[in-house]
Amino acid sequence: MPASAEITPIPNGTVTSAQGFSAGGVFIGLKTRGEDKLDLAMLVSDTECSIGGVFTTSAIRSATVDLDRERVARGRGRALIVNAGIANTCVGAQGYKDAEEMTRLAAERLGLTAEDVLVCSTGVIGVELPMSLIRSGVDEIALKGDGGPELARAMMTTDTHPKETAVSFVASTGQTITVGGVAKGSGMIHPNMATMLTFAATDAAVDPGFLQTTVRAVADETFNMLTVDGDSSTNDTYLAFANGQAGNPVIDERSPDADNFRAALHQVASNLTRMLARDGEGATRLITVQVDGALSAADARIAAKTIAGSNLVKSAVYGADPNWGRLMMALGRSGAEATEERVDLFVNGVCIMEAGTPIPFHRDAVVALMSGEHVDFRVSLNLADGAATAYGCDLTEEYVIINSAYTT
Secondary structure, X not given: OOOOOOOEEOOOXXXXXXXXXXXXXXXXXXXXXXXXXXXXXXXXXXXEEEEEEEEOOOOOOOHHHHHHHHHHOOOEEEEEEEEEEEOOOOOOHHHHHHHHHHHHHHHHHHOOOHHHEEEEEEXXXXXXXXXXXXXXXXXXXXXXXXXXXXXXXXOOOOOOOOXXXXXXXXXXXXXXEEEEEEEEOOOOOOOOOOOOEEEEEEOOOEOHHHHHHHHHHXXXXXXHXXXXXXXXXXXXXXXXXXXXXXXXXXXXXXXXXXXXXHHHHHHHHHXXXXXXXXXXXXXXXXXXXXXXXXXXXXXHHHHHHHHHHOHXXXXXXXXXXXXXXXXXXXXXXXXXXXXXXXXXXXEOOEEEXXXXXXXXXXXXXXXXXXXXXXXXEEEEOOOOOEEEEEEEEOOOHHHHHHHHOOOO
């Protein structure tokens, strides 16, 4: 996504780095593991926002997804309430009632209507929300302009650390525009939308239709190219809020700042995607798979994500084993068009196959490269100009240990 303005990282940036947003979190007793026990939080804008969102395509989904999809269709909103520890999934009609009540409780606290509020839940499936705890907890949340980190912490389940980022750019009319974001996710990560939640907030004025289109496109190129374990959550949700407090002219498809905004939102999502992959349950290494020269972008995406999601590839990365045959296996079964005699293959920049023929390499040197925190595979198909990058992590014994004791 090309941009004419420089996209600048914001040190210690978070979802409330943008003007006019506040957040806060509190512990009400929903989480049962981990030392960081915030588990209920809110994100609020001082003014009405354009909103956009994409959601899990799972046929089994949280009531929060159904409710949010209805409200995102309006294109406007002001706030978000989120809990961790309980997913509000597979609990019958009560789940939707509880999701609605959570938005009413937040709205009453903020002086809004329930339709202005979205809701997300994450955690154990098949358990009803203890609404008495939530009713008392909402009033205890202290909203602050620097409260983004509390929101990021309150969203966590098996995450080992919060995931936050923000960037800025100068609009063509001179205003500084900020885009921030937070995410949670460690296991059950193989999004098809968009247990992953991610929220973005910007002080840019953005047309709701353009925001929705941009959110979907960004999700396809970032979050939908992420895989930890091949399992898609019932609660996957990606929401973006734009409150216009930067004072810029409204950005739409024809705006001179359209590409700048796309690039900024894309950078935030890309940063969060890498954090999610690196923090996969039990993971010790981040995997990136770059595929270029494919017949189409769609072919490149399916090839890259199949390689990143292969358990054999992930296991080889865990053992720092340069077993490139596993990459070729995954490429071959991906469904992408590939001709063996044209494939070039690189591991952390070292060419180990050229035009389908193995290249002698110093095994110990490549093992050393693969022993770092980031293993990068590049696969050049040399058929056309389709390209994509997928993100994943290695597969370790710790992943099995974590999930052998995680009820539903």
